[in-house]
Amino acid sequence: MARITAGVATSHVPAIGAAIDLGKTKEPYWAPIFEGYEWSKTWIAEEKPDVVILVYNDHASAFSLEMIPTFVLGTAAEFKPADEGWGPRPVPVVKNDPEFAAHLAQSLVLDEFDMTLVNKMDVDHGLTVPMSLMFGQPDEWPVKVVPLAVNVLQYPPPTARRCFNLGKAIRRAVESYPKDLKVMIFGTGGMSHQIHGPRAGLINAEFDNKFLDLLVEDPEQLAAKSHLEYMRECGAEGVELIMWLIMRGALNDHVTPLRRFYHVPASNTAVGHIVLDNA
Amino acid sequence: MARITAGVATSHVPAIGAAIDLGKTKEPYWAPIFEGYEWSKTWIAEEKPDVVILVYNDHASAFSLEMIPTFVLGTAAEFKPADEGWGPRPVPVVKNDPEFAAHLAQSLVLDEFDMTLVNKMDVDHGLTVPMSLMFGQPDEWPVKVVPLAVNVLQYPPPTARRCFNLGKAIRRAVESYPKDLKVMIFGTGGMSHQIHGPRAGLINAEFDNKFLDLLVEDPEQLAAKSHLEYMRECGAEGVELIMWLIMRGALNDHVTPLRRFYHVPASNTAVGHIVLDNA
Amino acid sequence: MAEDYDIPGTYVFDADASRRGFWLNQFAMSLMKPENRERFKADERAYLAEWQMTDEQREAVIARDYNRMLELGGNIFFVSKIGANDGKSFQFLAATMTGMTQPDYAEMMLKGGRSPVGARTKEEWEMHRG
Amino acid sequence: MAEDYDIPGTYVFDADASRRGFWLNQFAMSLMKPENRERFKADERAYLAEWQMTDEQREAVIARDYNRMLELGGNIFFVSKIGANDGKSFQFLAATMTGMTQPDYAEMMLKGGRSPVGARTKEEWEMHRG
Numbered sequence: 001m002a003r004i005t006a007g008v009a010t011s012h013v014p015a016i017g018a019a020i021d022l023g024k025t026k027e028p029y030w031a032p033i034f035e036g037y038e039w040s041k042t043w044i045a046e047e048k049p050d051v052v053i054l055v056y057n058d059h060a061s062a063f064s065l066e067m068i069p070t071f072v073l074g075t076a077a078e079f080k081p082a083d084e085g086w087g088p089r090p091v092p093v094v095k096n097d098p099e100f101a102a103h104l105a106q107s108l109v110l111d112e113f114d115m116t117l118v119n120k121m122d123v124d125h126g127l128t129v130p131m132s133l134m135f136g137q138p139d140e141w142p143v144k145v146v147p148l149a150v151n152v153l154q155y156p157p158p159t160a161r162r163c164f165n166l167g168k169a170i171r172r173a174v175e176s177y178p179k180d181l182k183v184m185i186f187g188t189g190g191m192s193h194q195i196h197g198p199r200a201g202l203i204n205a206e207f208d209n210k211f212l213d214l215l216v217e218d219p220e221q222l223a224a225k226s227h228l229e230y231m232r233e234c235g236a237e238g239v240e241l242i243m244w245l246i247m248r249g250a251l252n253d254h255v256t257p258l259r260r261f262y263h264v265p266a267s268n269t270a271v272g273h274i275v276l277d278n279a
Numbered sequence: 280m281a282r283i284t285a286g287v288a289t290s291h292v293p294a295i296g297a298a299i300d301l302g303k304t305k306e307p308y309w310a311p312i313f314e315g316y317e318w319s320k321t322w323i324a325e326e327k328p329d330v331v332i333l334v335y336n337d338h339a340s341a342f343s344l345e346m347i348p349t350f351v352l353g354t355a356a357e358f359k360p361a362d363e364g365w366g367p368r369p370v371p372v373v374k375n376d377p378e379f380a381a382h383l384a385q386s387l388v389l390d391e392f393d394m395t396l397v398n399k400m401d402v403d404h405g406l407t408v409p410m411s412l413m414f415g416q417p418d419e420w421p422v423k424v425v426p427l428a429v430n431v432l433q434y435p436p437p438t439a440r441r442c443f444n445l446g447k448a449i450r451r452a453v454e455s456y457p458k459d460l461k462v463m464i465f466g467t468g469g470m471s472h473q474i475h476g477p478r479a480g481l482i483n484a485e486f487d488n489k490f491l492d493l494l495v496e497d498p499e500q501l502a503a504k505s506h507l508e509y510m511r512e513c514g515a516e517g518v519e520l521i522m523w524l525i526m527r528g529a530l531n532d533h534v535t536p537l538r539r540f541y542h543v544p545a546s547n548t549a550v551g552h553i554v555l556d557n558a
Numbered sequence: 559m560a561e562d563y564d565i566p567g568t569y570v571f572d573a574d575a576s577r578r579g580f581w582l583n584q585f586a587m588s589l590m591k592p593e594n595r596e597r598f599k600a601d602e603r604a605y606l607a608e609w610q611m612t613d614e615q616r617e618a619v620i621a622r623d624y625n626r627m628l629e630l631g632g633n634i635f636f637v638s639k640i641g642a643n644d645g646k647s648f649q650f651l652a653a654t655m656t657g658m659t660q661p662d663y664a665e666m667m668l669k670g671g672r673s674p675v676g677a678r679t680k681e682e683w684e685m686h687r688g
Numbered sequence: 689m690a691e692d693y694d695i696p697g698t699y700v701f702d703a704d705a706s707r708r709g710f711w712l713n714q715f716a717m718s719l720m721k722p723e724n725r726e727r728f729k730a731d732e733r734a735y736l737a738e739w740q741m742t743d744e745q746r747e748a749v750i751a752r753d754y755n756r757m758l759e760l761g762g763n764i765f766f767v768s769k770i771g772a773n774d775g776k777s778f779q780f781l782a783a784t785m786t787g788m789t790q791p792d793y794a795e796m797m798l799k800g801g802r803s804p805v806g807a808r809t810k811e812e813w814e815m816h817r818g
């Protein structure tokens with residue numbers, strides 16, 4: 001039987017990807033951020049998951065305004081890094097486990113989540129930056145990835161509650177897969193950021209740290225919050241934090257935090273990261 | 280306040296569209312079918328709805344296998360008839376009420392339906408044949424149309440229950456729209472048909488007629504049925520009947536049937552049609 | 559992980575079939591464009607070679623063996639575009655898949671279609687066909 | 689039916705904005721392709737004329753007035769592609785929208801970013817800016 005052994009949350013700031021790709025990780029501005037992920041890189045290299053379900057959002061790379069799907073599950077065999085305007089990031093192609101992805105798709109739809117399945121999609125920094133942060137710069141990613149893209153660009157995104165419940169459905173889907181698979185789930189995006197308008201630059205470290213506390217201890221409280229509260233407290237784009245709730249919903253009620261990291265700033269954004277053991 | 284005044288269900292057989300477009304409606308094979316819709320055409324011309332929410336499915340016209348959305352809501356200003364391989368049907372462009380559609384989209388997502396919004400889409404016979412059957416051959420359609428496309432091509436489609444509940448959410452969405460609008464909802468597709476494989480040609484008139492009875496009196500029973508039962512009883516493609524449940528879910532518990540019609544065959548298919556008053 | 563649905567004479571197009579038949583179906587959909595129709599007509603094998611299909615899928619297309627296409631992951635709404643391109647009616651395709659002649663199939667439909675009796679489960683179907 | 693969200697200094701990109709800004713955003717996304725970038729650089733007004741935008745939207749693009757673009761239905765993830773095309777950093781764009789110089793904005797970020805105090809509601813925001 002497949003099982004979810006851990007959950008990981010991390011910001012997916014594009015500037016972090018650029019710092020990696022341009023070899024700036026030792027520069028004083030960036031070094032503290034990359035040091036924050038050293039423990040996790042070692043840990044995941046030892047844990048060796050078979051598959052990561054990677055929850056992220058597209059940023060006007062794969063999806064234009066012609067089509068705005070709420071929840072997208074990638075069922076293709078592979079996904080190429082997107083050209084976000086400066087050529088694709090120099091990272092490996094993302095390989096899926098299509099049989100497992102097809103099982104997830106089927107299970108989630110029958111569980112009354114109205115998924116959009118995609119068989120052709122480029123993946124942008126929302127997916128590739130977390131991969132780089134957790135797995136470094138290998139020639140091939142050491143893990144299969146099922147991309148799960150969430151609409152957070154056009155209001156309203158799915159509610160925090162709906163995201164949390166999707167996580168629970170993902171857990172049921174994983175546990176009904178007959179093959180022995182070690183699965184992890186990543187929730188990405190956030191933490192505090194607003195990157196547009198006169199209020200740009202908003203960072204609410206108190207809210208972010210409280211979010212990290214509650215994510216471990218009482219995610220129900222986070223699932224009950226409105227979009228308005230997220231946008232008001234941690235920035236209009238900070239609403240991406242709802243994606244962390246998908247990850248959290250897929251785990252046990254009680255989880256053990258293995259690693260927690262918070263840093264301001266990375267470009268316009270607060271960086272948050274947490275590793276939750278699901279033993 | 281906007282309100283749903285009636286629900287209409289009808290098959291959307293492509294051959295019916297061809298018969299209209301080629302002027303064959305008086306031929307002995309087709310005449311009984313078109314006579315079956317005469318009452319409804321007169322009725323709807325008198326009723327003059329402002330907007331129709333038209334539930335249908337795309338048949339590999341607008342959507343390839345690159346992207347398979349479960350529920351699609353059309354939010355564009357207009358939708359052109361699709362070229363299904365013989366040039367587009369000679370019918371008017373479908374005009375939306377984009378402000379109303381945006382309201383529906385927003386309300387449905389907040390109500391935890393994971394809609395895909397589309398701002399560019401051609402509409403195939405699934406949408407245009409019901410329009411022709413109900414409104415004839417005008418130069419412009421006398422009503423605005425919000426297209427709602429449901430995946431029934433790739434298994435699993437949404438469950439019958441999910442469809443019924445989407446109907447209920449549509450009703451809440453319509454009734455929370457502040458403008459005075461007279462809205463109707465069409466459920467299309469079905470009835471019995473299987474158009475592929477050694478079992479092609481299956482027609483289950485008993486099941487279809489029982490479905491029509493229950494649609495009026497006890498739609499809960501229909502919502503409880505599995506995909507397997509629909510496919511087994513009324514053909515693999517007969518599963519399209521789940522779309523009638525979206526329509527039914529949007530109406531009152533008690534409705535008055537105004538018109539009911541059933542005919543076999545139209546090409547490979549049973550034709551069913553019902554008009555439900557929601558007063 | 560092909561699942562077994564107990565419905566006889568039916569190819570349930572699920573996520574597994576969709577994955578296996580992806581390029582077959584995308585090829586079929588490409589025939590909606592006149593320029594592709596022309597190129598396919600001019601040299602079927604050459605046009606098919608441009609798509610990442612399996613050889614079995616290509617042979618099934620060349621042979622116009624629709625049941626075989628469905629077995630190999632084809633979806634009827636996609637592969638029927640091949641028939642349309644050949645100028646065949648949908649009823650011709652349906653008849654072909656049942657193994658009946660088109661007049662026999664058309665007559666069955668006029669008489670109310672195929673009865674569900676004996677066509678609900680694979681066991682029934684086998685017994686019925688003897 | 690523009691809705692009023694009580695968050696100051698923020699343009700909530702909802703379905704109404706999406707509808708108003710559709711072509712502005714699609715234009716901005718087109719700049720992801722090198723050939724379009726070249727054509728836009730060669731003659732901005734000519735390239736803009738190819739898109740079904742309003743004149744106000746075109747003027748906001750020409751003026752690189754990002755807040756105005758957002759007001760007219762732009763989405764930051766789309767319109768920022770215009771800035772990228774100009775060789776501007778995202779931080780430059782962010783600073784511009786706040787009315788700060790880029791060094792001042794960068795320093796604010798280094799010091800922990802903009803405080804949420806006084807930035808939660810429109811009333812607070814007005815008082816705070818006095």
Ligand SMILES: [Fe+3]
Pocket residue numbers: 012057059126189190240
């Ligand atoms: Fe993001």
Ligand SMILES: [Fe+3]
Pocket residue numbers: 291336338405468469519
């Ligand atoms: Fe249909």
